[in-house]
Amino acid sequence: MTTQQLTEQIRKKKSFLCIGLDVDLNKIPKHLLTEEDPIFAFNKAIIDATHHLCVAYKPNTAFYEAYGLKGWKALEKTIMYLNVKHPEIFTIADAKRGDIGNTSRMYAKAFLEDLEFDSVTVAPYMGKDSVEPFLEFKNKHTILLALTSNAGAFDFQTLSVNQKELYKQVLETSKTWENSENLMYVVGATKAEYFADIRNIIPEAFLLVPGVGAQGGNLQDVCKYGMSSNVGLLVNSSRGIIYASNRGDFAQAAAQKAEDLQKDMAQELIKY
Numbered sequence: 001m002t003t004q005q006l007t008e009q010i011r012k013k014k015s016f017l018c019i020g021l022d023v024d025l026n027k028i029p030k031h032l033l034t035e036e037d038p039i040f041a042f043n044k045a046i047i048d049a050t051h052h053l054c055v056a057y058k059p060n061t062a063f064y065e066a067y068g069l070k071g072w073k074a075l076e077k078t079i080m081y082l083n084v085k086h087p088e089i090f091t092i093a094d095a096k097r098g099d100i101g102n103t104s105r106m107y108a109k110a111f112l113e114d115l116e117f118d119s120v121t122v123a124p125y126m127g128k129d130s131v132e133p134f135l136e137f138k139n140k141h142t143i144l145l146a147l148t149s150n151a152g153a154f155d156f157q158t159l160s161v162n163q164k165e166l167y168k169q170v171l172e173t174s175k176t177w178e179n180s181e182n183l184m185y186v187v188g189a190t191k192a193e194y195f196a197d198i199r200n201i202i203p204e205a206f207l208l209v210p211g212v213g214a215q216g217g218n219l220q221d222v223c224k225y226g227m228s229s230n231v232g233l234l235v236n237s238s239r240g241i242i243y244a245s246n247r248g249d250f251a252q253a254a255a256q257k258a259e260d261l262q263k264d265m266a267q268e269l270i271k272y
């Protein structure tokens with residue numbers, strides 16, 4: 001999917017919501033545990049109830065890898081279901097990969113070619129040759145960790161390197177890489193005061209913004225400083241939506257939470 005198509009979907013649905021599919025078998029409704037594939041059954045119900053309210057889904061691969069082969073199968077079924085039933089929805093493999101080039105190429109193939117995700121999250125720490133193999137895929141996107149939502153972001157990302165904060169150096173340097181037009185960036189909603197500086201360096205790039213809902217980030221602040229002329233934001237909520245209820249009404253409860261966020265987003269889209 002191109003970023004232009006993504007912006008069109010955002011305008012059409014009046015939403016830049018990304019729903020995180022972080023499935024924990026200890027948190028899903030008990031009655032689903034008797035299903036042949038409880039993870040997929042949960043995801044399918046959530047997708048069926050929410051697809052009209054969001055423009056992206058983001059399974060965090062940790063929640064699938066933790067269940068071994070069964071988890072990976074459930075991830076494969078989920079992405080296939082999305083690609084067949086809702087090809088207009090942007091998909092993100094939140095895998096946070098990155099290794100020497102030879103290995104990154106295999107990660108890129110796994111997520112962008114084999115599983116056919118639209119994008120994958122990648123850590124910048126190993127530099128240019130670890131990221132460029134992901135960028136080679138046409139109309140696919142590499143979402144680089146820039147300034148993450150957790151407290152540990154201040155351990156390294158905001159440290160000064162040659163008089164510049166490291167996350168700013170990541171933004172600047174990554175713009176020089178081959179096929180850098182395929183880059184998006186992760187910036188946490190909990191760091192809204194940094195968005196203006198970030199937009200000075202990357203005015204139009206799409207930002208994946210986790211941290212509203214369970215982590216306490218504020219949507220209005222993110223939009224005030226982070227929205228670009230093409231919107232340029234995908235705001236993610238995972239636990240705050242998918243675990244709204246653990247009873248029979250879980251999918252409707254998730255849809256209600258997603259609709260609350262979508263309505264707030266529609267208001268923000270009018271403002272900017």
Ligand SMILES: O=c1ccn([C@@H]2O[C@H](COP(=O)(O)O)[C@@H](O)[C@H]2O)c(=O)[nH]1
Nearest residue numbers: 020060148149188210214215237238239
């Ligand atoms: O900086 C980051 C990068 C990734 N994440 C991931 O996003 C979701 C957030 O889940 P919530 O339940 O809405 O808090 C999760 O998969 C994280 O691993 C992030 O939170 N911050």
